[in-house]
Amino acid sequence: MAIPRVPPARVTHSCSARSHALVLGCAVVAMVIHSAGYSGSYGVFCMAVWCLCFAVTTVIFFLDATRLYGCLPVSWGNLTVAFAALATLMYVTASVVYPLYFVSSECPYAGCEVRNFRIAVATCSMAATLAYGAEVVLSRRPGQAAAAGYMATPPGVLKVVQAFVACVIFGGVANGGGLAGRPGLVCCVAVWAGCFGLTSLLVLLAVCGRTGALRCLPWDRLLGAYGLLALLLYLSASVAWPVLCFDSKYGSPWRPASCPRGGCVWDSQLVVSVLSFLNLGLYAADLLYSQRPYVT
Known part of the structure; x- marks a missing residue:
């Protein structure tokens, strides 16, 4: 199966937004595990969102960088845009739920370090939301919509x-x-x-x-x-x-x-x-x- 040619502009902009989302997602998961913490059903939900999006983004980034997606029986442009749109919505939800239940103006019993880590988690989560949203928006740039497909x-x-x-x-x-x-x-x-x-x-x-x-x-x-x-x-x-x-x-x-x-x-x-x-x-x-x- 011939690997489809992708316009250089799409590779540059989309991969840049995806790489930012990947780095920010890694930072969020690392900070939550290290010190920010999570508990209860809302915390588990947020952690599941961050881990799932990070894992799938890692796979997509690897397949896109190696061009191995040409071996998959899918429309790559439609798949990446659909996931970016879904990840944007999931990250928006987690970015609202986590600070609502885990961030307070006063330091919790564990100290201000935990609070500061939680603030950093909420900030990076919102930044990752913007990165995923940027990937969706960039897929609609002139000359790239046809490559992205219907989902764009x-x-x-x-x-x-x-x-x-x-x-x-x-x-x-x-x-x-x-x-x-x-x-x-x-x-x-x-x-x-x-x-x-x-x-x-x-x-x-x-x-x-x-x-x-x-x-x-x-x-x-x-x-x-x-x-x-x-x-x-x-x-x-x-x-x-x-x-x-x-x-x-x-x-x-x-x-x-x-x-x-x-x-x-x-x-x-x-x-x-x-x-x-x-x-x-x-x-x-x-x-x-x-x-x-x-x-x-």
Whole structure:
């Protein structure tokens, strides 16, 4: 298999952003292990994000430097951009969660050294977020979009964001969505799960370079049909969920006074409602962008 030629500009800029993300990710993991520390479910989540992104970035950097990616049955440009977009979202989440739960203005019992390391971890994590985001932006530079593929286009990036927001929605539902004995809410979750599965499938087809696999349905028409279907499904779920949760006939429009902080079903339902409308807007933007022709 012939190794595809990559424009020099893309190699220079994308590899530079990726190398910065790699160095910053290594620094974050090293500082957390050395002194900053982590604990509880939120700490484990942040550490898992940093370790996973660092490991995958290392593999991508090695394959790109050695040009061994030509042996893989994937669209390399689509794969790297999709991962960079996903890593940006994951790093943003970890960069918010870690300082929120582990950084304070006062020195903890272990001393100010631990606090200073945690501040450095949060700073490097945010810097790595910018590095991953820069990789996505640089893939859209003139003359490089064709090499990067569909995932570098606005609809491609939007699909990664849609899938990520859907995962956060599922986390909110699992944290206390109050589904027991409420089939209407279960239907809303089924809609979100179905859209998440189809969106992930489209991303997988693009990453594997199989956008033309369905000969009876061209890629652009497939995107348009799915975008319209997903928009209608999300619209129904986004309207039904808050009605079934906050209407006085089915739930409570106000937060209960006895609701415990951090473990309240009402809070989780509110978060899910907001994120559902957010994804509804993302699907609407995706549908609009999908009407424009892009190189795949």
